[in-house]
Amino acid sequence: MFLDVQDLSVSFSTRRGTVDAVRGVSFSLAKGETLGIVGESGSGKSVSSYAVMRILERSGRIAGGRITFDGIDLTAMSDREMRELRGREISMVFQNPRAALNPIRKVGHQIEDVLRRHNRATRSTAKAKAIEALRAVRIADPEARYDAYPFELSGGMCQRVVIAIALACDPRLLIADEPTTGLDVTTQKVVMDLLAELTKSRGMSSILITHDLGLAAEYCDKIVVMKDGAVVEAGDPKALFADPRHAYTRRLIRATPRPGAEVGDLLEPPAPSPVRPVPGAPLLQVRNLRKVFGRGASESVAVDGISFVIREGETLGLVGESGCGKSTTSAMIMRLLDPTGGEILLDGRPLTDTPAAKFSRDPRRGSLQMVFQDATDSINPRFTARQAIADPIRRLTDERPAGRVEELAAQVGLPLTLLDRFPHQLSGGQKARVGIARALASRPRLLILDEPTAALDVSIQAIVLNLLAELRAKLGVSYLFVSHDLHVVRLLCDRVIVMREGRVVEEGTAEAVMRAPSDPYTRSLLDATPMPPAAIAATPALAKAAE
Amino acid sequence: MGPRTKLVLYRTLQALPALVGVVIVSFILTRMLPGDPAAYFAGPAATEASIAEIRATMGLDRSLPVQFLHYVQDLVVGDLGNSLSTGQPVVEELTRRLPASLELTLTALLLSCAIALPLGIAAAVHQGSWIDHACRGLVTAGVSLPTFFTGIVLVYVFYYLLGWAPSPLGRLDFVYLSPPEVTGFYVIDALLDGDVETARGALSQLVLPATTLALFTLAPLARMARAAMLQALSSDYVRTARAAGLGEGQVVLGYAFQNAMLPVVTTLGMVFSFMLGANVLVEKVFSWPGIGSYAVEALVVSDYAAVQGFVLAMAILFVLLNLAIDIIYTLVDPRTREG
Numbered sequence: 001m002f003l004d005v006q007d008l009s010v011s012f013s014t015r016r017g018t019v020d021a022v023r024g025v026s027f028s029l030a031k032g033e034t035l036g037i038v039g040e041s042g043s044g045k046s047v048s049s050y051a052v053m054r055i056l057e058r059s060g061r062i063a064g065g066r067i068t069f070d071g072i073d074l075t076a077m078s079d080r081e082m083r084e085l086r087g088r089e090i091s092m093v094f095q096n097p098r099a100a101l102n103p104i105r106k107v108g109h110q111i112e113d114v115l116r117r118h119n120r121a122t123r124s125t126a127k128a129k130a131i132e133a134l135r136a137v138r139i140a141d142p143e144a145r146y147d148a149y150p151f152e153l154s155g156g157m158c159q160r161v162v163i164a165i166a167l168a169c170d171p172r173l174l175i176a177d178e179p180t181t182g183l184d185v186t187t188q189k190v191v192m193d194l195l196a197e198l199t200k201s202r203g204m205s206s207i208l209i210t211h212d213l214g215l216a217a218e219y220c221d222k223i224v225v226m227k228d229g230a231v232v233e234a235g236d237p238k239a240l241f242a243d244p245r246h247a248y249t250r251r252l253i254r255a256t257p258r259p260g261a262e263v264g265d266l267l268e269p270p271a272p273s274p275v276r277p278v279p280g281a282p283l284l285q286v287r288n289l290r291k292v293f294g295r296g297a298s299e300s301v302a303v304d305g306i307s308f309v310i311r312e313g314e315t316l317g318l319v320g321e322s323g324c325g326k327s328t329t330s331a332m333i334m335r336l337l338d339p340t341g342g343e344i345l346l347d348g349r350p351l352t353d354t355p356a357a358k359f360s361r362d363p364r365r366g367s368l369q370m371v372f373q374d375a376t377d378s379i380n381p382r383f384t385a386r387q388a389i390a391d392p393i394r395r396l397t398d399e400r401p402a403g404r405v406e407e408l409a410a411q412v413g414l415p416l417t418l419l420d421r422f423p424h425q426l427s428g429g430q431k432a433r434v435g436i437a438r439a440l441a442s443r444p445r446l447l448i449l450d451e452p453t454a455a456l457d458v459s460i461q462a463i464v465l466n467l468l469a470e471l472r473a474k475l476g477v478s479y480l481f482v483s484h485d486l487h488v489v490r491l492l493c494d495r496v497i498v499m500r501e502g503r504v505v506e507e508g509t510a511e512a513v514m515r516a517p518s519d520p521y522t523r524s525l526l527d528a529t530p531m532p533p534a535a536i537a538a539t540p541a542l543a544k545a546a547e
Numbered sequence: 548m549g550p551r552t553k554l555v556l557y558r559t560l561q562a563l564p565a566l567v568g569v570v571i572v573s574f575i576l577t578r579m580l581p582g583d584p585a586a587y588f589a590g591p592a593a594t595e596a597s598i599a600e601i602r603a604t605m606g607l608d609r610s611l612p613v614q615f616l617h618y619v620q621d622l623v624v625g626d627l628g629n630s631l632s633t634g635q636p637v638v639e640e641l642t643r644r645l646p647a648s649l650e651l652t653l654t655a656l657l658l659s660c661a662i663a664l665p666l667g668i669a670a671a672v673h674q675g676s677w678i679d680h681a682c683r684g685l686v687t688a689g690v691s692l693p694t695f696f697t698g699i700v701l702v703y704v705f706y707y708l709l710g711w712a713p714s715p716l717g718r719l720d721f722v723y724l725s726p727p728e729v730t731g732f733y734v735i736d737a738l739l740d741g742d743v744e745t746a747r748g749a750l751s752q753l754v755l756p757a758t759t760l761a762l763f764t765l766a767p768l769a770r771m772a773r774a775a776m777l778q779a780l781s782s783d784y785v786r787t788a789r790a791a792g793l794g795e796g797q798v799v800l801g802y803a804f805q806n807a808m809l810p811v812v813t814t815l816g817m818v819f820s821f822m823l824g825a826n827v828l829v830e831k832v833f834s835w836p837g838i839g840s841y842a843v844e845a846l847v848v849s850d851y852a853a854v855q856g857f858v859l860a861m862a863i864l865f866v867l868l869n870l871a872i873d874i875i876y877t878l879v880d881p882r883t884r885e886g
Contacts, residue, residue: 055789057781058674087792094790099783102802104880113801114791149881165791 001068002205003029003052003173008065010044010051021047023229024065029173029205029222034196036220036237037209038252040457041428044229045209049175052207053092054082069173088118091166093195095178097159101150107161108134108146111168118169133164138194155322156187160194167198174199174206180215184321184484189528192219211457213256214530217241225249255462257487259514263469266462266491274466274473277313279494282348283478284310284333284446289342291328302328304502305342310446315472315479317493317510319486319525325502326482330448333480334370335359346446366396366442373451375431379423385409385434386419389441396442408437411474412467429460436467440475448480453488465491486526490514498522554884555874562870569862574618577855578611584851588631627859628852630845637856641838645860646731647718648830648837652822654753655760659818663765664811667772671780672799682769689766694825698759698832705755712755713748715833723748756833763825764818771814775807782806808879816872820865 010022022044029035039045050056052067054074067074069090074082094100102110111130115121121129127146134142137160150158159179166174176195180188196219199206210216216223217237225233225240225248233246244250251268264273291303303325310316320326331337333344335356344351346364354362369392372378379388389408390401409416414433423431432452439447449468453461469492472479483489489496490510498506498519506519517523585602586593593601602608606617621628627637670682705712713720718733723745726736734753737746779785780803788802827839838857845853877883 053790055786083792083794085792086790091792092787092790094783094787096783100787102784102788102806103882104805105802113788113793113797117791117793117797151882162787165787 001028002031002033002070003207004066004068005048005052006066006068008048008051008067009063010047010056010060011063012057012060014059020063021060021229022051025226025229025231026065027224027231027234029207031172031205032200032203033222034199034206034208034220036216036223037207037226038211038213038216038223039226040211040252040459042228043226045226046177047229048226049092049177049207049209053086053090053175054079055086055092084118087114087166087171088169089171090173090175091169091171093159093162093166093174093176093179095181097155097162097179097183098150098153100162101158103150106147106149107153108148110161111165114165114168120169129168133168134161136167136198137161137164139164154187155183156191159183159187159191163191163195163198167202170202172204174204175209176206177209178211179208181211185528186321186524188215189530195219212530213241213252213458218530225252251459255458257461257485257491259487261491263465263491267466271466274469276315276469276494277472277476279314280312282309283312283314283346284480285343285345285348286329286333287343287345289329289332289344290340291325291332291337292340301502303332303339306497306499306502306504307342308497308504308507310478310480312445313472313476313478314495315481315493317486317489317496318480318482318499319484319489319496320499321484321525323501324499326499327450329499330370330450330480330482333446334368334448335362335365366392367445368448369439369442369444369446370448370450371435371439371452373454375428375435375455376423379431379434379438381423384420384422385414385426385430388423388434389419389437392438392441404441408441409433411440411471412437428456429463432456432460432464433467436464436471440471440477444477446478446480448482450482451484452481454483454485461488468492485529486514486522487529498525551878551884554877558873558877559870562866565866565869566863569859569866570619570622571615573855573858573862574615576858577851578614580849580851580854584631584849587849627856630853631850632845632848632853637852640841640853641856641860642731644836644838644841647835648823648826648839650718650732650734651753651756651760651829651835651837652819652826654757655764655822656815656819658757659761659764659768660815662761663768664772667769668776668799668804668807670769670773671776674777679773682773686766686770689762689764689769692762693828694759694763695828695832697762698756698829701755701759702832713751715755717834717836718752719745719749720752756829756835759829759832760822760825764822767814767818768811772807772811775810776803779803779807805879809876812872812875812879816868819868823861823864 005028006026008022008025009020012019012021025044025048027035027037037045037048047056047060051062052074056062062075065075077085101107108127108130111133112121112126115126115129131142131146134145139145139157139160145153150161153161179195180191183191192215195206208216208220220237223235223237223240224231225246227248233240233244233249240249241253244253254268254270255266257266262273264271286309287307288305289303289307290301290305293300293302306329308316318326318329328337332339335351335354338356339352346367351364359365383391386405389405393399393401393404405419406416409419412433414430414437418426418430426434452468453464456464465488468479471477479492481489481492486496493510496508496510496513497504498513498521500521506513506517506522513522514526517526585598585605585607588605589598589601599608606614625638627641629635630637630640633640666682666685670679673679702712702715706715719725726733726740726742726745729736729739733749734746737749780799785798785803788798793802823839826837827843829835830837830840831843838860842854842857845857
């Protein structure tokens, strides 16, 4: 075996004692193979790969096991020997590519650093070789990009640079740790295809670490499923996803949004999906909404004349990639931003009467609420869950928080014993519940959900989506569901609009848009989303196409 | 003209309004000081008439805008007026004393950086080790001991007990002659003159006061260097650099420290400014003929031309210092070059 990890254990010393992050993990990889390590946060999938690279943080150490790379035991190597190996034999691509690059060093120089470190270039040849490395990852105009700083490049471009650094010295093993998390789906596809092609053409082995079953199924020859620091199942992706042995794998597959599944189907065991309320009178009308930032030469149109209606009890999906104007649109509806033109009507009365700066004291403020993408960053870290939920009750309603907080917590399924905890003492799913309870506190009629599940693991996402569906059935509230993922949006939405470059390119019922998209952009969005494996297995037509 | 030169020029232009503001504020502030300079100048035996006469010759009977105009006119030709107590032109006194203060401050700052930065970096790289604890101890001592106290202790130990240091009486022992003035910094001037003996004499006078000041400024610098380095070392780009196999030296100094420089430079600016304030005490302890002691003496006797000149000189120094820091920032961090 080219890479053989046997019985690997990694532990971290923390203030509360030793934490075993990885417990007896084994996997192996042959030359030219791609191994997928799949798992949710805290499963130890990244830590295992850091252990292979021997770049664990200071508090972590390899507590046991062997890592054999091409016959050499990596755990027995000195730090100096290991540094020689890194970048030359084994290299790594990370998530969040912009942060993974030195912000104040030209990208060309960062590539040169690696080339010169491993004696692949001299002072005189470094520049040409760095440009060559940029060209290899298909960066257009590499001569000009050589002088760029990371902040001047898009996320996808930054990831190409990170890949160029990783591949500069022709390593034999590449470890990609969630390489496309945070990138748009279309960019994700381009980056993944590029990685797959480059590793294949150079005969490299690779490890893909991901939480996305679809991605793993599409790009890997072998899959290892990890949970709580241990491997629960391993095997060929097709067989593994068609017939998962372990309950956890089954739950993961089930929780992944896929064509044909209802929101209740994501749960283990499947639950009946909550009833969808019948849409009533128009609640929110948006007419010809425009937002222009900057002036003169630096003018940029973020939202370019969009119109839509949300009825009472209806859910509208707003789908698009980063920079399409969906966040600007929701900020204008929330009255955090003043539009440049157009109208926003609530119950037929213009919301834009009150300028954004004064809207917090408008009596209609409580009718609109928002659930944010990052539950951690959007809750005051010094507020307990109780204080976070009570805050809008005090500010936006005449009710008393006592009693109402508990009622809301019960509504969102947050155990009352957790109410006095601080955000850092809560799990991701619990924080999401706090965020939803807080948004419901003022009894809103329209809830703007801004990628409410994007930061969550799939199994938690399934639970939160079901919670949102239940709340809608119970309270009759309308949702504007903003997301980049059509598969997720479809589960909750009656209608969907697709935005691109500030314009609506497609509008229709969720099913129709998914089944027969009329705009090529919607098509490309759908195609770029890696097909969840259960869908391939469950739908004969798709299975045939995937052959 | 390259984009960097352009940006440096632009930042320099941006400093001009600040300088104009300084001139206006220093003018108004000194007019608002209690006491009547005319009455003071006329002396205790003066009559109403003589005070009025003096006020007229000093131009103080005119309206504030007219006075300001005269003040600016004088300022343009470099005239800050005469000191009331010594009768000397303020400009001359300041230009004579400023180099003394700057020599002391800059030496102390260099000394402080030379110790604090490596110490902060080492403490961050070996977090939790003995060097980290040593760093913490030195930082605590540095901030908790006032300069006049450390100054006196140093004089007591190194001059009185050990006799290693010369007597703490100014910039140069009386056995030496002041070197011909070029930069105003005695050590450099003496070296330029080829007079190694005098240079050594000036340097030995400088050691104790500079150490006193450096001990005081060490603390914030070392602490900021450590914190900024810790943050940089735990960043994603350092992880990338490590994963690419870059050597520890390149990772720590090339990647982490360059990024950690930014907050350190900001702290350096702040340290420099409160150092000029702390100077006053150190100059007193070591009889250093700097502008700090000059300003204190002037304040005590309400010598308003001198005070005004001092405030203006300090303010200009601050503006220039901030300009220098802005420019360094621009050169280090490409992100600030936008717009």
